[in-house]
Each structure stands twice: as C-alpha cells, then as structure tokens.
Amino acid sequence: MTFFIVSSAIKVFAVFNLIMVGVALLTLIERRVCAWMQDRLGPNRVGPQGILQPAADGLKNFLKEETSPAMADKALFTLAPIVSFVPALLTFAVIPFAAPLPTRWGVVPMVVADLPVGFLYILAISSLGVYGIVLAGWSSNNKYALLGGLRASAQMISYEIALGMSTVAVLLLAGNVTLSHVIAQQQAAHAWFIVPLSVAFVIFFISAFAETNRLPFDLPEAEAELIAGYHTEYSAMKFSMFYIAEYSNMVTASALMATLFFGGWDIPFTTWDSTGDPSVLKTLATLVVFGFKTFVFLFTYIWVRWTLPRFRYDQLMALGWKVLLPLSLLYITLLAVAIWFIRTQLGWEYGPGMAWALGGLNLVLLIALVWWLDRGRIVSGSVQEEAA
Amino acid sequence: MAIGVKVMKRPTQQTSYLRATLKGMALTFSHLLRPKVTMQYPEEKSSKDWTLSSRWRGTHRMLTDEQGRAKCVACGLCPQICPANCIKLVPGEDEEGNRYPLIYEIDEFRCVFCGYCQEVCPEEAIHVGVHYENSEYTRDRFVYDLERLSAQTHPVSTLWDPSDPKGE
Numbered sequence: 001m002t003f004f005i006v007s008s009a010i011k012v013f014a015v016f017n018l019i020m021v022g023v024a025l026l027t028l029i030e031r032r033v034c035a036w037m038q039d040r041l042g043p044n045r046v047g048p049q050g051i052l053q054p055a056a057d058g059l060k061n062f063l064k065e066e067t068s069p070a071m072a073d074k075a076l077f078t079l080a081p082i083v084s085f086v087p088a089l090l091t092f093a094v095i096p097f098a099a100p101l102p103t104r105w106g107v108v109p110m111v112v113a114d115l116p117v118g119f120l121y122i123l124a125i126s127s128l129g130v131y132g133i134v135l136a137g138w139s140s141n142n143k144y145a146l147l148g149g150l151r152a153s154a155q156m157i158s159y160e161i162a163l164g165m166s167t168v169a170v171l172l173l174a175g176n177v178t179l180s181h182v183i184a185q186q187q188a189a190h191a192w193f194i195v196p197l198s199v200a201f202v203i204f205f206i207s208a209f210a211e212t213n214r215l216p217f218d219l220p221e222a223e224a225e226l227i228a229g230y231h232t233e234y235s236a237m238k239f240s241m242f243y244i245a246e247y248s249n250m251v252t253a254s255a256l257m258a259t260l261f262f263g264g265w266d267i268p269f270t271t272w273d274s275t276g277d278p279s280v281l282k283t284l285a286t287l288v289v290f291g292f293k294t295f296v297f298l299f300t301y302i303w304v305r306w307t308l309p310r311f312r313y314d315q316l317m318a319l320g321w322k323v324l325l326p327l328s329l330l331y332i333t334l335l336a337v338a339i340w341f342i343r344t345q346l347g348w349e350y351g352p353g354m355a356w357a358l359g360g361l362n363l364v365l366l367i368a369l370v371w372w373l374d375r376g377r378i379v380s381g382s383v384q385e386e387a388a
Numbered sequence: 389m390a391i392g393v394k395v396m397k398r399p400t401q402q403t404s405y406l407r408a409t410l411k412g413m414a415l416t417f418s419h420l421l422r423p424k425v426t427m428q429y430p431e432e433k434s435s436k437d438w439t440l441s442s443r444w445r446g447t448h449r450m451l452t453d454e455q456g457r458a459k460c461v462a463c464g465l466c467p468q469i470c471p472a473n474c475i476k477l478v479p480g481e482d483e484e485g486n487r488y489p490l491i492y493e494i495d496e497f498r499c500v501f502c503g504y505c506q507e508v509c510p511e512e513a514i515h516v517g518v519h520y521e522n523s524e525y526t527r528d529r530f531v532y533d534l535e536r537l538s539a540q541t542h543p544v545s546t547l548w549d550p551s552d553p554k555g556e
Binding site for chain 1: 405421
C-alpha cells in the first residue's frame with residue numbers, strides 16, 4: 001500500500017511537470033513552426049534558439065496586472081480558468097506512457113492511474129472542460145465572450161458525440177475500456193488499430209480538432225469576429241491558464257490518438273518491448289517512442305492550424321451533425337457486422353488475420369469516403385441553395 | 389436561416405475541400421523547409437540580398453587633415469545652404485590668417501539629411517555618413533559638436549553623381 005501511494009505520488013508529480021514543460025515547449029514550437037511556414041524565423045532571442053521564450057512569457061504573465069470587469073460575476077470569473085485548467089490535466093492520468101518500470105520494491109506500471117474504466121473516464125473528464133469555457137464566457141458579462149462560450153458549448157457537445165462514436169469502434173475490437181488493455185491488444189496482434197479501424201481514426205482525428213478548439217474549428221476564439229471569444233476579458237495568469245488548458249488538451253488528444261490507434265508506447269516491428277521481463281531500458285525506449293508518436297500528432301495540429309482557414313459556424317455544425325455523426329454510426333454498424341461475421345462465422349479471435357481483414361474493409365470504406373468527399377459540397381451551408 | 393441571406397451557387401466540380409486541404413498542407417510544409425530570408429539584425433547587418441547603399445546619407449562626419457585638425461575653413465557655405473538650418477558655425481581666425489571654426493555644431497534632430505552641406509563644401513570637410521545607428525539617452529546628445537564630428541569613423545556617403553546616375 002505504501003509502495004502504491006509513494007509510486008503514485010511520484011508519477012503524479014513527474015507527469016504533471018512533464019506536461020507543464022511540454023506545454024511550455026509546445027507554445028514555442030507552435031510559434032517557431034508557424035514562423036517557418038511563413039518563411040520567418042520566429043522567436044529565437046531568449047536563450048539558444050529561443051528555448052527560454054516560454055519562461056519569459058510565463059514570467060511576463062505572472063507580473064501582468066489582473067484585470068476584472070466591473071460587471072463580471074467575480075466568483076465565476078475566477079473559477080472559470082480553474083475549471084478549464086484542471087480537467088485538461090486530469091485526462092492524462094489514465095494514458096499509459098511507457099512499458100512498466102521495475103524497481104527494487106516491485107514493478108510500477110507507467111500510468112498515473114490504470115483505471116478499469118479508463119476510456120469512459122477520459123470522455124467524462126474531457127467534456128467537463130467546456131464548463132470552464134462557458135462559465136468564462138458568461139461571467140465576463142461581455143457579448144463577445146458570451147458568444148464565444150455559446151459557440152464552444154454547441155461545438156464541443158456536437159463533436160463529443162462523433163468522438164465518442166468513433167471510439168466505440170475501438171472498444172468493439174478491444175472488448176475493454178482499460179487503455180493498457182487496448183495497447184496490449186494492439187501489441188498482441190502486431191497490428192495497430194489504425195489498420196482495422198482507419199475510418200474511425202479519421203473521424204476521431206477531425207473530432208479531436210473540434211474538441212480542442214483548434215483551427216479550423218476555433219470558432220469559440222475567432223479573433224476576427226469575437227476578438228478572443230471566451231477569454232476576451234481575461235488577463236495575466238488567468239489568461240495563461242486558458243492557454244495552458246488549450247495546449248494540455250492538445251497533448252492529451254494527441255496522446256489519445258497515439259494510444260487508441262497507433263499502439264501507445266508499442267515499438268513497431270518488434271516484440272522486445274512487450275514480452276519478457278520489464279527493464280529500465282524498455283521503459284525508456286517505449287517512453288521515447290510514445291513521446292515521438294504524440295509529437296507527430298502535435299505537429300499535425302500546428303501544421304493544420306497554420307494551413308487551413310476557419311469554418312463558418314453553420315458549416316461547422318453541418319460537418320458535425322450531418323457528416324461525422326451519420327458516418328460514425330454507419331461505420332459502427334458495418335464494423336460490428338464484420339466483427340460478428342469474423343468471430344462467429346469464421347471463428348477467428350483478434351489477431352493479425354482479423355486485423356488485416358478488417359483493414360481491407362476499411363480501405364474500401366476509406367476509398368468510398370474519399371470519393372464521396374471529393375465530390376465537393378460536403379461542407380456547404382445549411383441554407384437552401386438558390387434556384388439557378 | 390435568416391431571411392435575405394444570399395447563397396452563391398458554386399461549381400461543384402471545383403470545390404473539393406479535400407484536395408484543397410491536402411494541397412494547402414503540402415504548400416505550408418514546403419515553406420517550412422525553405423531557407424528563410426530574415427536578417428538577424430544586430431549580429432548581421434548586411435546580407436547578400438541587402439546592403440546599405442554607399443549613397444546612404446546618415447549622420448555627419450568631419451574629415452581632418454594630417455595634423456588631426458578639421459579641414460573646415462569656416463567659409464559659411466554649409467549653414468547658408470542648409471534647408472533645415474541645423475548647422476551653427478562661428479568662424480575664427482588665427483595669427484597667420486587661417487580661418488577655422490570656433491564653434492561648429494550640427495543638430496542631427498533638425499537635419500533632414502539632404503546632403504547639401506557635403507555637396508557645397510569646397511574643402512571636402514563636412515560629409516554625410518553611411519551610418520544609421522544613432523541611439524542616445526538624452527536629446528542634447530544629438531547636437532554634434534566639432535570634436536564629435538571629427539571623431540566619427542564611419543564611411544562617408546558618395547552622394548548621387550550626375551555623371552553616373554545609376555552608381556555603376
């Protein structure tokens with residue numbers, strides 16, 4: 001028991017700091033990648049290659065004046081950044097980030113809390129984040145902030161459904177909501193879930209962008225029309241907390257994509273990491289691999305942000321309700337039938353054969369989807385077109 | 389939807405968001421790897437794309453003779469021609485009858501850097517310089533006296549030569 005408490009405390013501390021440092025570096029990476037994509041150099045003055053820029057930004061935000069609108073609801077105004085900050089960090093608790101670490105006192109699983117309901121926990125906590133945004137928008141007593149908050153709530157609720165539906169596919173195949181089990185399943189089959197569930201990944205990927213309020217779905221912030229949306233009235237550290245929350249949500253969503261569809265900390269093309277006795281080397285190697293996978297998705301987030309323009313609001317809703325939701329429902333149905341057929345009629349258990357068979361099905365579906373999307377008109381407005 | 393919203397009919401065969409997205413992503417990624425044109429200013433003051441012109445007219449410089457005295461003979465042409473009236477000259481004369489400036493001050497804040505003083509100078513004494521970094525802590529430091537003008541070391545401007553208008 002003491003061992004559990006001590007190891008958990010250490011893990012909490014380590015993961016919290018890792019995410020905080022990661023988020024800080026991510027703000028720098030975002031700015032530098034953005035600059036590079038615009039043929040600029042980006043911040044490179046503070047420390048070598050600007051590595052201390054986040055520290056300078058953080059210090060600045062600590063020292064800035066805290067403003068509070070006169071007509072704001074003081075209590076909720078203060079509460080909102082906390083409410084959006086805490087769930088953003090909480091979600092990472094159930095994501096396994098490396099192979100178990102052997103210590104003198106026993107093997108430590110490299111996940112802060114290996115909850116049996118892991119995935120449901122993530123869905124539950126990540127949807128709490130919207131409260132922070134809505135409260136911020138409402139308590140600011142500012143019409144732009146309120147509109148931002150309203151948009152955020154509608155958007156996050158809409159895409160939460162598509163997100164949840166796309167992960168049902170993972171659960172159908174894994175037969176378990178514990179994330180460490182999901183990873184073990186992918187390792188055992190030598191095929192990550194991206195193979196048998198690539199359509200689900202596409203849906204998850206798009207919904208994750210909407211869930212984290214990143215471009216092209218950053219309607220709640222929308223500088224051009226809403227100034228900064230829900231955090232218009234916030235300054236100094238309160239603003240910083242929204243900022244950190246956004247980036248930690250990105251980290252969590254990226255880590256989740258890596259875990260659910262790309263084998264988590266699994267090293268591809270080898271069984272060395274998942275079989276045999278745990279060792280420190282394995283833990284470190286898998287940690288690096290997991291970090292790399294997460295980083296690839298984080299980079300994609302940044303890459304997409306500096307490429308695509310923002311959706312119009314009705315387009316956003318149309319995409320969520322008219323495309324992603326029916327698509328994910330249809331996909332689950334097809335997938336469930338396929339799995340039922342393979343399990344009962346062919347008598348296979350989940351393994352490489354089943355993974356690649358489903359992969360073939362997904363390829364067909366993906367091609368059909370791409371063909372359908374490529375016809376255009378997919379994100380047209382909810383308005384009736386004028387008669388020609 | 390609100391009344392009166394006009395929805396444009398778009399050609400469906402040209403509005404593939406998917407292709408446009410992928411094209412855009414490829415474009416931004418290619419820019420990510422492209423060499424950057426930013427000049428790292430304080431460390432790097434000229435690059436192959438940009439150098440300061442030799443005709444640049446910046447803060448002044450007074451040239452000196454071999455004995456280290458200013459070449460100025462206090463003829464009074466530069467304060468005469470100066471359109472901004474920024475040159476203050478009080479002439480003096482030594483026992484041998486040589487004229488020299490007792491006071492020669494240029495207010496660089498008033499100066500419009502036209503370069504007429506250099507053009508008009510018969511002794512090639514006062515010049516505008518190829519120089520642009522002029523920060524000081526107080527305003528009165530921008531009134532350059534003779535000693536300061538003589539102590540400047542930056543290259544002098546070649547100005548515009550009517551016989552060689554393109555500077556070749």
